[in-house]
Amino acid sequence: MPLQPEPLFTAQTIHKRIQELAHEIRAAYSDAPPLCLITLKGALHFGSDLTRAMAFSSETDFICARSYADTDSTGEVRLLYTPTAVLRARQVLLIEDILDTGRTASALIAWLEAQGAASCRIAALLDKPSRREVDITPDFTGFTIDDHFVVGYGMDYNERYRELPDIRILEP
Numbered sequence: 001m002p003l004q005p006e007p008l009f010t011a012q013t014i015h016k017r018i019q020e021l022a023h024e025i026r027a028a029y030s031d032a033p034p035l036c037l038i039t040l041k042g043a044l045h046f047g048s049d050l051t052r053a054m055a056f057s058s059e060t061d062f063i064c065a066r067s068y069a070d071t072d073s074t075g076e077v078r079l080l081y082t083p084t085a086v087l088r089a090r091q092v093l094l095i096e097d098i099l100d101t102g103r104t105a106s107a108l109i110a111w112l113e114a115q116g117a118a119s120c121r122i123a124a125l126l127d128k129p130s131r132r133e134v135d136i137t138p139d140f141t142g143f144t145i146d147d148h149f150v151v152g153y154g155m156d157y158n159e160r161y162r163e164l165p166d167i168r169i170l171e172p
């Protein structure tokens with residue numbers, strides 16, 4: 001499957017938007033900085049750039065989930081890595097690459113709440129609302145996109161293209 005030659009978002013556009021998001025998130029957590037949870041692997045670059053731009057003096061940890069869609073597309077989400085940070089009574093900011101069906105983020109939020117997190121908000125670089133299957137909206141969104149499969153800046157297609165500095169559409 002070829003990549004579209006022109007980026008959907010250039011590295012420069014991504015950088016600029018992340019500075020704006022960081023500003024927005026700092027204002028939302030003016031009383032106390034959140035525990036930042038970067039979802040692996042897709043949000044590795046976004047999480048790294050966003051946490052540095054926010055410049056909170058707080059904890060950063062990781063969480064890794066894999067979603068399996070069965071034939072009924074109910075979708076099952078399995079946790080492959082859970083944070084070592086204490087979650088009870090914490091304000092958690094979940095840093096996601098993309099919300100597609102919303103199943104992964106929704107399962108992660110349910111798990112975080114079950115661990116006793118005081119609040120969970122989502123910062124997603126990309127949002128594809130047209131594909132949503134569960135009722136969930138990011139609290140902070142980088143860009144809203146149409147129904148395209150995108151790669152680059154951490155996002156993959158079968159583990160390829162994560163290293164691209166910009167975000168590209170993969171042609172079907």
Ligand code: IMP
Pocket residue numbers: 042067096097098099100101102103104105148149150151155156157
């Ligand atoms: P969900 O459908 O919202 O549960 O999305 C699950 C995961 O699928 C996301 O966190 C991404 O890692 C991945 N994903 C969804 N859409 C795309 C895409 O367009 N490109 C790359 N990965 C995607």
Ligand code: MG
Pocket residue numbers: 041042156
């Ligand atoms: Mg992924």
